[in-house]
Amino acid sequence: MLTVRAPATSANLGSGFDVFGVALGTPADVVRVERASETTITVTGTGSQYIPEDPAKNTVGAVVDALDAPARIRIDKGVRPSSGLGSSAASAAAAAVALNELYGRGLSRNELVPIAAEGEAIVSGEAHSDNVAPSLLGGFTIATADGVTQVDASIPLVACLPETVVSTRDARGVVPERANMDDVVDTVGSAATLTVGMAQNDPELVGRGMADEIVTPERSELIDGYDRVREAALEAGATGVTVSGAGPGMLAACHRGDRKAIASAMVDAFDEVGVESRAYQTAVGSGARLSRN
Ligand SMILES: Nc1ncnc2c1ncn2[C@@H]1O[C@H](COP(=O)(O)OP(=O)(O)OP(=O)(O)O)[C@@H](O)[C@H]1O
Ligand SMILES: N[C@@H](CCO)C(=O)O
Incomplete structure (x- = not known):
């Protein structure tokens, strides 16, 4: 079994709408994955009663599809959904790192950004990357159509x-x-x-x-x-x-x-x-x- 802890994030930071984001030290989601022939998702933790376990409706399901990586997935939510702290993105980022490793896909963290962003399209209608980028890469991120620029920071x-x-x-x-x-x-x-x-x-x-x-x-x-x-x-x-x-x-x-x-x-x-x-x-x-x- 593989376990990934992916941090909450704050996007926009006021002036950087849909572009800027930061990873936060706390809180975080923890996602555990094991290989399976069919994908199942269980969700526990804060606000889990509001989060669908149907892979077609969970951000993690979109990551499974993008990586063609079916798995038994357990999500322990530390980041409350619909809070503004990138809850949907934290699960997607964690799943992207975990499934990439589980199936040996060999993608870099930067390459996982658009894959994790597919989950955001499920919940908000657009695959914006400003939450998944810092959850994957840490620090302060600038996500544009050309890719992501990252700097470590400790504000x-x-x-x-x-x-x-x-x-x-x-x-x-x-x-x-x-x-x-x-x-x-x-x-x-x-x-x-x-x-x-x-x-x-x-x-x-x-x-x-x-x-x-x-x-x-x-x-x-x-x-x-x-x-x-x-x-x-x-x-x-x-x-x-x-x-x-x-x-x-x-x-x-x-x-x-x-x-x-x-x-x-x-x-x-x-x-x-x-x-x-x-x-x-x-x-x-x-x-x-x-x-x-
Ligand atoms: N794995 C998941 N974790 C959290 N929410 C999920 C997940 N999968 C689907 N959802 C749905 O996504 C919605 C929450 O996402 P939303 O983007 O609205 O909030 P957020 O991620 O907390 O905030 P923000 O993106 O503003 O920081 C809820 O309707 C929730 O049911
Ligand atoms: N940039 C996104 C972040 C929230 O998911 C927005 O503000 O709508």
């Missing part, structure tokens, strides 16, 4: 997940079809600033580079308490705050010593609007890890 982060649900499919429905040129210019500036911040491990530049005038204003409307929680995190020392993935999770960049205060401030602010939440004090981390047992 401290707080990811706060309200107990509400926003599906990626719905959140993609509010993305504007066109953008104003001034907003495009500002957002390109932010994206460049964030990229330098990741390369230099500078939380101030990363936080400043999260500013986005195009997608985030629309998406934040879907999250009860967004403005209040954002303000609270900034007051507690966050260098930048944005929607995590498609939401409703929120992501704050910060300095290492400020994570605890920011986590409590975000949870308290959600509480003030009657929403329970859970905060992860984490950092940009490593990609999927394989073990044999």
Whole structure:
């Protein structure tokens, strides 16, 4: 049996819609695979009651098809679905690494990115790679049509997940079809600033580079308490705050010593609007890890 732990991820980071992503130190999905003549999937863990075990509807099933690698697959969810922390992608990335090894397909982590992204097409209608890339490769990733650029980084982060649900499919429905040129210019500036911040491990530049005038204003409307929680995190020392993935999770960049205060401030602010939440004090981390047992 092969076991792979694949991390949660946060995509977009504000200014990098459908392009930027980071791997998080915690939480993670654990996927176990064994060869079988027919594929079966069982799901346990957080939010497992909302995840289909039918291979045609689970992101992992798309990976099985793409690698032609039938298996008995057990998914232990650490990443809550529809949270904005790349839950669907974590399972797909873990399965891609595990099945590639189980069947000796010999594909590199970069080559597994489009394969794992097939799973995203099942749940959101589009095979975007911005979550599967960091879950496979770790660090900060820039996923474009030409491939993925990756840098290792260790920026401290707080990811706060309200107990509400926003599906990626719905959140993609509010993305504007066109953008104003001034907003495009500002957002390109932010994206460049964030990229330098990741390369230099500078939380101030990363936080400043999260500013986005195009997608985030629309998406934040879907999250009860967004403005209040954002303000609270900034007051507690966050260098930048944005929607995590498609939401409703929120992501704050910060300095290492400020994570605890920011986590409590975000949870308290959600509480003030009657929403329970859970905060992860984490950092940009490593990609999927394989073990044999
Ligand atoms: N292995 C899986 N893990 C999690 N969700 C899955 C899986 N397979 C299918 N799904 C479905 O995908 C949906 C969750 O994916 P979605 O992209 O909406 O959220 P997310 O991955 O948590 O967030 P985001 O992509 O914004 O970070 C749910 O409807 C869930 O049932
Ligand atoms: N880039 C994707 C990430 C969430 O899956 C989105 O924001 O819709």
